[in-house]
Amino acid sequence: MEEEKTLKVQKIKNGIVIDHIPCGRALKVLKILNIQGDIGSSVSIAMHVRSRYGWKDIVKIEDRYLEERELNKIALVAPAATVNIIKDYKVVKKHRVEVPERIVGIVRCTNPRCITNQNEPLTTEFYVISKDPLIIKCKYCERDMEPEEIFENII
Amino acid sequence: MFKGKDIVSIKELSKEEINRIFEVAEEMIPIAKGEKKSNILQGYVLATLFFEPSTRTRLSFETAMQRLGGSVIGFTNPKATSISKGETLADTISIVDLYSDVIVIRHPFEGSARLAAEFAEHPVINAGDGAGQHPTQTLLDLFTVVREFGEIKGLNVALIGDLKYGRTVHSLAYILSCLDANLYLVSPSLLRMPKHIIRELKNKPVETDNLEEILDEIDVFYVTRIQKERFPDPTEYRKVAGTYRITRKLLSKAKKNSIVMHPLPRVDEISPEVDHLPNARYFQQAFNGVPIRMALLALVLGVI
Numbered sequence A: 001m002e003e004e005k006t007l008k009v010q011k012i013k014n015g016i017v018i019d020h021i022p023c024g025r026a027l028k029v030l031k032i033l034n035i036q037g038d039i040g041s042s043v044s045i046a047m048h049v050r051s052r053y054g055w056k057d058i059v060k061i062e063d064r065y066l067e068e069r070e071l072n073k074i075a076l077v078a079p080a081a082t083v084n085i086i087k088d089y090k091v092v093k094k095h096r097v098e099v100p101e102r103i104v105g106i107v108r109c110t111n112p113r114c115i116t117n118q119n120e121p122l123t124t125e126f127y128v129i130s131k132d133p134l135i136i137k138c139k140y141c142e143r144d145m146e147p148e149e150i151f152e153n154i155i
Numbered sequence B: 001m002f003k004g005k006d007i008v009s010i011k012e013l014s015k016e017e018i019n020r021i022f023e024v025a026e027e028m029i030p031i032a033k034g035e036k037k038s039n040i041l042q043g044y045v046l047a048t049l050f051f052e053p054s055t056r057t058r059l060s061f062e063t064a065m066q067r068l069g070g071s072v073i074g075f076t077n078p079k080a081t082s083i084s085k086g087e088t089l090a091d092t093i094s095i096v097d098l099y100s101d102v103i104v105i106r107h108p109f110e111g112s113a114r115l116a117a118e119f120a121e122h123p124v125i126n127a128g129d130g131a132g133q134h135p136t137q138t139l140l141d142l143f144t145v146v147r148e149f150g151e152i153k154g155l156n157v158a159l160i161g162d163l164k165y166g167r168t169v170h171s172l173a174y175i176l177s178c179l180d181a182n183l184y185l186v187s188p189s190l191l192r193m194p195k196h197i198i199r200e201l202k203n204k205p206v207e208t209d210n211l212e213e214i215l216d217e218i219d220v221f222y223v224t225r226i227q228k229e230r231f232p233d234p235t236e237y238r239k240v241a242g243t244y245r246i247t248r249k250l251l252s253k254a255k256k257n258s259i260v261m262h263p264l265p266r267v268d269e270i271s272p273e274v275d276h277l278p279n280a281r282y283f284q285q286a287f288n289g290v291p292i293r294m295a296l297l298a299l300v301l302g303v304i
Helices: A002-006 A026-032 A068-077 A147-152 B015-032 B056-067 B089-099 B112-119 B135-149 B167-178 B195-199 B212-217 B234-243 B272-276 B282-300
Strands: A015-021 A043-051 A054-062 A082-087 A090-096 A102-104 A125-131 A134-138 B045-050 B071-075 B102-107 B124-129 B156-160 B182-186 B206-208 B220-223 B259-261
Touching: A015 A026, A026 A043, A026 A054, A026 A068, A068 A147, A134 A147, B015 B056, B015 B135, B015 B282, B045 B056, B045 B089, B056 B071, B056 B102, B056 B124, B056 B135, B056 B282, B089 B102, B089 B112, B102 B112, B112 B124, B124 B135, B124 B282, B135 B167, B135 B220, B135 B259, B135 B282, B156 B167, B167 B182, B167 B195, B182 B212, B206 B212, B259 B282
Parallel strands: B045 B071, B045 B102, B102 B124, B156 B182, B156 B220, B182 B206, B220 B259
Antiparallel strands: A015 A054, A015 A082, A043 A054, A082 A090, A102 A125, A125 A134
């Protein structure tokens, strides 16, 4: 209900609503979901809207559902996000994204001298050292990465 | 406990495992010196893959294997191998794994030993991966201190020189701190130990740029080379390098039973006059690389 009061964005019939994105990160969420201009459905973005806990961004994508890998990626930029699945204008399922213990194949190591950046047949892997703020450690070169570096290096 | 184990990072070894390595290394000393003969690794093949130059590490691994009756294959010039044709490290490792029983690798990229360990069925020992880990150096450093003082807990250890880029001091600081040594980090401000390394230390170290002010508290002086190319201004380099030079005069003000260590090669950070003082341990330290590597080879190959 709160959403209806504060948002001037149309409801969607089928698709997803990604809510509780930290302010300013809605575009990052679209970027990591690889949503560009040619997806064949509507995307609405609301940035800097009032919520119960302050301010937030919201993204609505019509006719699109997410795989677990994509949910994990969202968790990296929006650890408190919820992903609502909408069918026929109704919320049929609510997912809370969660930062996994290990981050596999979705972030590139920021260390240019890491073996994962050398064209070897490897999947990147990071251990989560801290969830808030998000700090991850490369399994290969053991370099730590902080939030800004992580956002810039999501594959 | 050890058979088939990869030795990639010092962080993966428990206190018990480190003690076991030291126990075996102690037994290996007479064999390392050539006073006793052993053939426990007869029939085993060690592959040494050195993608970067190394003198002590490679020679001491080869000596270790041969002193125990094993044989060695390998290369020191990757330009003369199929790597220069663009082969991936993963492929090189998979092939060498078929030819040998244990692999030692030094490579310029960080994390390369972890990759090798994943692609090889046989155990892999990291002999230095870029600015990353060099666990056998850390073990031989620690072994040198343990042989001298018996116990690490409560020892005052000064790590001196280039604490920013020197990989040996990063792993050493980590393990000394795990074992409750008191750390003194002595470096010019330009070459201080990185924050992410300090964050992992169990106890907060003392950080200073003045060696003289802590001189009389120190049990172990671990000296590293300050590289000229780290300084934009050569005058600044000379000024700084001189400050951390270990001399007879300086040591006369230190604890009598303190020791001086250095991962070598040294340039001029330890004066040659110190070589003959009872405090000098750096040559002993370099020798300790042999029994430590003998112990590791014997343990990961499961013959002990």
